[in-house]
Amino acid sequence: MSAAPARAPERLLRHARGAGLGEIAAKVLERERLSLEDGLSLYRTPHLHVLGALANHVRERLHGDRTYFNVNQHINYTNLCNKLCKFCAFQRLPGEAGAYLLTPEQAADKIRAQLAEPVTEVHMVAGVWPRIPYSYYLELLRAVKAARPSIHIKAFTMVELDQIAKVAGKPLEQVLPELIEAGLGSCPGGGAEVFSERVRAATYHLKISGDEWLAIARKVHRAGLRSNCTMLHGHIETIEERVDHLDRLRRLQDETGGFQTYIPLSFHPENSEMSELEGPSALDELREIAVARLLLDNIPHVKAYWILLDVPVAQTALSFGADDVDGTVIEEHIYHDAGATTPQQVARRDLVRWIERAGRVPCERDTLYNLVHEADAARPEAPRIPEMSH
Numbered sequence: 001m002s003a004a005p006a007r008a009p010e011r012l013l014r015h016a017r018g019a020g021l022g023e024i025a026a027k028v029l030e031r032e033r034l035s036l037e038d039g040l041s042l043y044r045t046p047h048l049h050v051l052g053a054l055a056n057h058v059r060e061r062l063h064g065d066r067t068y069f070n071v072n073q074h075i076n077y078t079n080l081c082n083k084l085c086k087f088c089a090f091q092r093l094p095g096e097a098g099a100y101l102l103t104p105e106q107a108a109d110k111i112r113a114q115l116a117e118p119v120t121e122v123h124m125v126a127g128v129w130p131r132i133p134y135s136y137y138l139e140l141l142r143a144v145k146a147a148r149p150s151i152h153i154k155a156f157t158m159v160e161l162d163q164i165a166k167v168a169g170k171p172l173e174q175v176l177p178e179l180i181e182a183g184l185g186s187c188p189g190g191g192a193e194v195f196s197e198r199v200r201a202a203t204y205h206l207k208i209s210g211d212e213w214l215a216i217a218r219k220v221h222r223a224g225l226r227s228n229c230t231m232l233h234g235h236i237e238t239i240e241e242r243v244d245h246l247d248r249l250r251r252l253q254d255e256t257g258g259f260q261t262y263i264p265l266s267f268h269p270e271n272s273e274m275s276e277l278e279g280p281s282a283l284d285e286l287r288e289i290a291v292a293r294l295l296l297d298n299i300p301h302v303k304a305y306w307i308l309l310d311v312p313v314a315q316t317a318l319s320f321g322a323d324d325v326d327g328t329v330i331e332e333h334i335y336h337d338a339g340a341t342t343p344q345q346v347a348r349r350d351l352v353r354w355i356e357r358a359g360r361v362p363c364e365r366d367t368l369y370n371l372v373h374e375a376d377a378a379r380p381e382a383p384r385i386p387e388m389s390h
């Protein structure tokens with residue numbers, strides 16, 4: 001499989017006009033912001049290849065052939081959770097089969113077990129359990145850092161941060177500097193689901209609202225941390241709700257500049273309370289990547305998370321707007337509990353090979369998109385991410 005060639009603008013425009021997307025294409029070529037109505041048209045168009053070519057144009061304008069990945073490790077420190085989200089197959093209540101809470105030392109052991117690997121990041125997300133004291137989170141960060149001082153800790157979704165501030169008994173503005181002091185380096189993008197109150201009421205009513213998620217992300221950015229953002233798609237949400245979600249992310253990004261990467265999360269229904277649903281098809285997933293690349297004109301990166309997508313879809317996504325595939329992962333639970341059939345980890349050389357076979361240039365990055373290796377293949381300089389405004 002090779003990447004779609006960067007089409008000359010006139011040709012792209014001609015194809016887009018033929019597909020009824022001429023006005024949108026003209027805006028894309030002029031770097032004009034797309035409207036919410038444009039977003040709906042992109043979700044509705046039957047011309048997926050034209051949508052993909054437009055998103056690919058933007059992807060290549062921003063990143064050329066570069067495709068980012070990192071050597072990372074996941075630690076899901078607990079599956080205890082009181083949010084009871086219907087889409088989740090990972091959560092457990094105390095006493096249920098498979099319920100666990102790692103001690104900080106057990107988490108550190110997982111870090112030490114990978115010391116021979118060139119891991120630069122640990123991604124730590126977990127369930128929300130109110131009996132875990134504030135001191136646990138600080139000790140967890142410190143233990144991981146002590147086990148591998150060079151590691152970047154990307155941890156705690158906005159939902160976990162909400163809970164951490166509650167058990168700390170103080171405002172998040174005071175908690176964040178303490179977490180940073182203990183080793184927190186940035187935050188992952190999960191927990192956003194779909195900001196629609198209708199969807200929240202039906203599937204995850206105990207979780208923080210979209211407004212609360214965005215307010216916490218704003219505080220995170222103001223504390224000087226970068227974060228990612230996500231949308232869980234392919235369940236009961238409408239395209240209007242998806243466009244609204246992307247618009248709200250875009251508006252916060254205009255304000256703070258703190259989001260690095262957007263990751264569409266494809267719903268995996270197996271073993272969840274929504275297992276009667278099918279989940280998105282490969283074509284839905286490619287459309288989601290492409291629409292996001294076109295609407296989120298102020299977020300530098302769009303990630304095709306290979307664990308969720310399957311490798312061939314992730315490879316194709318690299319010509320539909322995505323410029324990042326996540327990393328080696330090592331021990332993924334959230335999606336494998338929900339039926340993901342991808343491996344739980346991949347060797348660095350395999351990631352490099354997948355990206356090359358998709359016709360792209362693999363670039364190993366750290367969490368903040370600094371290049372770790374000069375070149376896995378010949379490539380130009382990586383673009384700088386703009387400064388974040390507080």
Ligand code: V47
Nearest residue numbers: 087088089188189190191228232265266267268338
């Ligand atoms: O918030 C849970 C989602 C998220 C299912 O920032 C599900 O780089 C699909 O935060 N089917 C957690 N999705 C994962 C997360 C993440 C993952 C990869 C990269 C990054 C990053 C962040 O997983 C949850 C929820 O939205 N999720 N269950 C499911 N059955």
